[in-house]
Amino acid sequence: MIPFNKISHDQTALIYHEERISYGELLRVSTSYQEALENTDEKIIFIPMEETPKTIYKIVACMLAKKIFVPVPGQEALFHVQKIIDSFSSAALWMEEFEYFKTKRNELVLPEDTLFIGFTSGTTGERKGFVRNQQSWLRSFEIFHSVPVFHPKKYVTCLTPLHYSLGLYVLLQTLYSGQAFILDIKSIDDLLNMPEILNNVQIFSVPTVFRYWLARINKKILGAFDVILGGETMSVKQREQFFAQCPDASLYVFYGTSESSFITYTSDRFPENHCVGQNFPEVKISIKNKKNSIGKIVVNSPMNFQGYLKEGQFYPAEMEISTGDLGMYNRTLFYYGREDERINRKGEKIFPTEIEAIMLQLPQVKDLSIYGLPDPILGQRVVAEVVWQSQPLTLKEINQRIRKYSFRKVKIDTVITVNQVSYSESGKKEKISQES
Known part of the structure; x- marks a missing residue:
């Protein structure tokens, strides 16, 4: 998954507080973690997603050992595992040692190159896992960076937790691309004392989290950084506030889901209301069950996931995936929220x-x-x-x-x-x- 043979081992892979960890060190330590993994027969490994290098070593070790990992919150990891363990016949929670679980479920059959399984309750409260293989995420990395405005910068960070799909995605895309991922960044304030980084960084987040931290800094933030937001759209007033406070920064907003990665994006400073922009390359959008031009957003894409895990059963995804969102499409996509809202x-x-x-x-x-x-x-x-x-x-x-x-x-x-x-x-x- 991570092309260590194509990335200089001297390059910085991770920055954690004052520590810089090279790609060579990341591979070396992850390989030692792989040895611990190979002493267990369990295929499913729960990883508590604390914002530390140890978490990254475990993820890379799972990929090296061809284990399927399941990200869970770093806090109260055992509690979160107990809520989803019934989806599996057996699994192991990787703390300092392995803690093993067995259930009455039959053994789960998943696609051969499954990378990880993320769990979400969605908006309905129904807990379900979404299954991702390596190939769909590799295509996501390639397609994302094929868009000129998203060409890689030296540094990357994400203001949402690693156990959410955005945080995990950004981490793995960063390492695959040979960039440096900055761990444990909780706010923009954490970057203000690092001008070298602030002028060469992509900051991923969701609008609400980013606005929350921006509002707590009552001065202009000078730096040519990129802010890349996924989630709900931003209003004109919110965009005006951003550009007034971050005059040298660039703002990009994308629309996507955990199941389909990136669907559309916009780099316009002030797009029309509800507009979430143009398609990413190779993405096809259709609108089903239209009424007054608005209907269900359906996506066909090489970035789509493999299917859902519900109550111990794997259900393969269709070629076309319904996002559960409502929109209108005419060369650009307009987003009107969740169908069930x-x-x-x-x-x-x-x-x-x-x-x-x-x-x-x-x-x-x-x-x-x-x-x-x-x-x-x-x-x-x-x-x-x-x-x-x-x-x-x-x-x-x-x-x-x-x-x-x-x-x-x-x-x-x-x-x-x-x-x-x-x-x-x-x-x-x-x-x-x-x-x-």
Whole structure:
């Protein structure tokens, strides 16, 4: 997977605090970890994804030993393993020593070159694993770097945890490409005292996490770094704030999923609302079950995953993968959010992302979250949790502004003032209100 024979062993592979670890050292130590792996017959290895070199040695050792690894959070690793162990007949948790597990499941049959299995609860709460082989990720590395704006820089870091698919992806892409991955970077502030790195680094993150750290630095950040964000789109106001605070930096946003890697990207400073850009090379997009041009986003790509692992069974993926998202496509893709987050208000289909994009342009709004709650008359009513920047608007004033900019019948029924919108580590919004 990692072409050590093509990368100078003197090059820096990892930076951990003050320590620089070369590719030669990475291979040497990983090979010693491989010897420990070869003393176990277990094929499935759970790896706690702590932000330390030891974690990287374990991952590389699994690849060298042709073991399938399963990333789990570094904190309370045993607790997280116990939640997913029922998907396997047996496995081992790699702490200082191996801890072994056996279940009543039949032995799992997976594609021959399976690299790892990531677990996600998605938006439905149903726990499932997504299976990735080496070839699909190798194609992802190649296709990503074939786009001129994403040509490799010397240094790379990621502001999301390594056990999430973005963090793991960025780590392995970095090592495959011969770049240097900076471990344990928790904020932009960590890079401010390293001007050599700040001028030659790609910073991957999701918009919410990146904005969180940017807001805590009350000065301009001077450096020609690249910020590459995946997840929800950024509003015009948020982009203006970014370019004002990071005048020499470049901002790129991509749309993708754990199952399909990279789908589209945009390097426009101010793209249209909902626009997530043009296709990555070799990616084909279609829109199914369209209504008013908006429907389910379906992807055919050499970067697609192999299938799902559910309740101990492997289910191969189709050639075309439904992302579970809604969009409109005409040379460029417009993203309207998750299918299961769409609100059905009195027969009218309402997209939370559309309302959020409109309201985030209002100077009074700092942040917000839109979702639906059951209603005996409307079916679902539209709820807005709002963090106000200044004097709050009334419900009537909010709906007047929404009607001005939306061509659909969109209306908010309930406004809840909150101190902050709650986000998970992966950048997804979580409801604060449990009102029903």
